[in-house]
Amino acid sequence: MGDWKRSNYCGELRKEHVDSSVTLMGWIQSRRDHGGVIFVDLRDRDGLCQIVFNPGGNPEIHRTAEQLRDEWVIAVKGTVTSRTEETVNPNLKTGEVEVLAEQVRVLNTSKVIPFLIENEVNADELLRLKYRYLDLRRPPMRDNIIFRHKVTAAVRNYLNENGFLEIETPYFTKSTPEGARDFLVPSRLNKGQFYALPQSPQILKQTLMISGFDRYYQIVKCFRDEDLRADRQPEFTQIDMEMSFVSEDDVISIVEGMTKTVVRETKGIEITTPFLRMPYEEAMEKYGTDCPDTRFGLELKDISSIFKDSQFKVFSGALKKGGAIKALNAKNAAGKLTRKEIDDLTEYAVSLGAKGLAWIRVGEDGWNSPIVKFLTEEERKLLGEALSMEKGDIVFFGADSVETVNQVMSNVRLSLGKTLLLVDEEKLEFLWVVDFPLLKYNPQEKRYVAVHHPFTAPKDKDMENIESSPGNVASKSYDIVLNGVEIGGGSIRIHRKDIQQKVFEVIGIMDDEAREKFGFLLEALEFGAPPHGGIALGLDRILMLLSREESIRDVIAFPKTQKGSCPLTEAPSEVSPEQLLEAGIKSIDREPEN
């Protein structure tokens, strides 16, 4: 570089810079050598600018220009000039101008790159992750990372202005029962003992409320050792918040205000608040899931009552076992679905646990269906009415246990929504799902477990029934859903020790166990804990949805593969026996057999 100083980013040059001398530094996107004149597109984080090397100038500079190759790093001094009308490139922000090179310095060369730096992804994801530094040069990835910064900056601004304090909590903390598998960190100073990385700062943010900080937030990494998905990484980032002296409505309205402001400032999009609120029961009933995609209809309808005594064993059998029958009517879609698509959908349903996927097509000459011959006149009539079946419709059925029916039919609904192009991809549909049950019965463990977490407060009116019918107690909790993806959840917490003890009792955490696992929080509740509540938002998922990406990996600079590895750093890796010894742990090759 010598004594050269960069004067501008490549992407910022416009007509008004014409005649000014500039010094640019960046990477060579492409070089077009016409034998005489040579064009170089120079790229930095801000964009592209065309550099022109004319043959009439300094022959030494021209010789250098002939040597240049893609992804070399160069510095160029030159004069910004206007392009002639015919040579303007409307595809570039800087397309009205170009820089006439007067001096050039090669700052570094580059090997031939393993994949092209282009807007469209055409490389295998493994390769992209191995050469992540190159993948991040691609404008869409670069923009995602810059967008991430803009969003976190806007979040911080909003929360700072609303009286929130950003307070850090430790990453080396204590393993807690319930919830996800912990990542463990061995303690060298206390051999045989382990820290756990936090699944979320839940307990400590509540403790901060007891300390009196009143409004806390943190943009913070959380760690969960569970299997990965397109929207799940072992380490991910939460916008974590907690407030004292608040109700559900207070938390909800702060989040709505923040979301509205952040989306306006970073995307220039005006979203409508307040967001729709839907009780959990309704979400499960109409959509079969607690995070419905409400960008399209195609709602599920429980038609169990019609088939209570049906001769059709597939339906009546499911009901006798305590299950349910749900159907959805794809209006006017009979002609849009091929037999192959129906078969594929059936196969998909089976892969989700269904025994099959019954359907009825309403054709010109009546109902066309493999199951219609099993139905009585009366059943057909009731069915037609219940689902408003008309010519051209196609109806799909799920009959199984309630859980399976919801699981299968909610996904069938999403799949149909996609196939039939019912989803407006431009929409941002925010939704609160509220009134979750506090507890649900876990048949494997033969006990009730917390739906959210064990510090969630029950609705006041349900408190008296907590022992008699624990499954029917609603909680002061709320999930926020965007386009069918859960992007956050929270609750008003229990701030009284007697209620906390009662909840522990009902979920089968014994007094001494509770004391051991959460002892300090229980004790802290006895020292003037204020009423408080909060929420945690999944930053990566929000960014994925706002960036229209299919995976959170595309909004994270250095994500892990589905097996939790990082092809760039080659983590995880083996460590030396000395390191293990110091950490006081022993490695075993495989699961012990028993």
Added chain:
RNA sequence: GGGGCCGUAGUUCAGCUUGGUUAGAACGCUGGCCUGUCAAGCCAGAGGUCGCGGGUUCAAAUCCCGUCGGUCCCGCCA
């Protein structure tokens, strides 16, 4: 733990169903020509452990088994 899809040149893919000359294409790369391109153009050229291991066969990129890796989903993720 289970199911689906994928793995062939530097890259993206075709070829595999129905085994049979020297495994193709595009982009990229190298060299040459070319003074207004911007996906530059034209000419020439180099480039392959068909993921890995085993099996069937006269013969395997192709069929079978196993395995590794990537990805999507179920379970799991309070």
